[in-house]
Amino acid sequence: MDLGTLIGFVFGLGLVVFSMTHGFHDVGLLKLFIHVPAAMMVVGGSLAALLIHFKLEEFKQLGKVIGRTFLYPIPSVTEEIDRIVLYAGIARKDGLLALESKLEEVKDPFFSKGIRLIIDGFSANTVKDILELDAEVEKARHATGKKMLEQFGTFAPAFGMVETLIALVQMLSNLSDPTTIGVGMAGALVGTFYGAFVANMVMLPMAGKLDVRAKQEYQMRELMVAGIMAIQAGEKPVLIKERLKAFLTPKMRAQIKS
Numbered sequence: 001m002d003l004g005t006l007i008g009f010v011f012g013l014g015l016v017v018f019s020m021t022h023g024f025h026d027v028g029l030l031k032l033f034i035h036v037p038a039a040m041m042v043v044g045g046s047l048a049a050l051l052i053h054f055k056l057e058e059f060k061q062l063g064k065v066i067g068r069t070f071l072y073p074i075p076s077v078t079e080e081i082d083r084i085v086l087y088a089g090i091a092r093k094d095g096l097l098a099l100e101s102k103l104e105e106v107k108d109p110f111f112s113k114g115i116r117l118i119i120d121g122f123s124a125n126t127v128k129d130i131l132e133l134d135a136e137v138e139k140a141r142h143a144t145g146k147k148m149l150e151q152f153g154t155f156a157p158a159f160g161m162v163e164t165l166i167a168l169v170q171m172l173s174n175l176s177d178p179t180t181i182g183v184g185m186a187g188a189l190v191g192t193f194y195g196a197f198v199a200n201m202v203m204l205p206m207a208g209k210l211d212v213r214a215k216q217e218y219q220m221r222e223l224m225v226a227g228i229m230a231i232q233a234g235e236k237p238v239l240i241k242e243r244l245k246a247f248l249t250p251k252m253r254a255q256i257k258s
Contacts, residue, residue, distance in 0.1 A: 045159035065145035084227035153203035160195020
């Protein structure tokens with residue numbers, strides 16, 4: 001669970017609710033912000049636009065994309081370096097085939113695939129090409145997920161405005177009772193409020209989180225490729241460790257085991 005995403009949502013929602021209730025002597029007036037047609041227009045309209053904008057196969061992944069902002073474990077960089085150094089020592093001592101018994105411990109399919117390729121005897125260039133292609137395809141897939149959330153954040157305010165315009169037309173078509181104008185105007189603006197909230201408190205921040213995650217994951221893939229190539233080349237574990245430290249910040253380098 002990504003606590004940052006959860007805390008951000010809870011804190012942001014709390015601020016919105018506080019603002020909605022501030023100055024109200026009657027908390028029951030919060031019902032003014034509950035408008036089912038407006039919510040349906042903002043969310044439903046945005047989803048409809050996404051269906052038009054993206055392929056159906058891509059659209060079906062929207063739920064998983066949103067879930068990745070909450071549940072998306074990225075391996076520890078320091079732990080991965082320690083693992084690579086350990087495997088390099090085993091390979092130098094007992095040969096690459098000795099790493100086969102370690103594959104069951106590897107949860108990351110990318111790293112597991114790389115180790116399997118060098119165990120099977122593929123050339124260094126072939127292994128590197130395959131892994132780099134996998135990393136690029138994965139990066140492109142994440143970019144599509146990020147783009148969907150960004151587009152959702154773009155569509156939501158627009159459909160909020162559509163709902164507001166519809167409500168205004170309905171209100172202005174019946175001005176026989178001036179006392180209803182205030183309530184009608186308030187209800188009309190709820191759609192705009194929903195659109196702004198969904199875009200700026202939900203979708204656009206999540207798109208940003210996915211972008212950060214994708215960059216972190218791609219850097220991890222680069223580290224793994226460099227490590228796997230070094231293991232296949234039979235380099236000394238100490239040398240591999242020093243080389244892979246380039247992927248770390250000075251503070252993180254201190255966490256690497258001596």
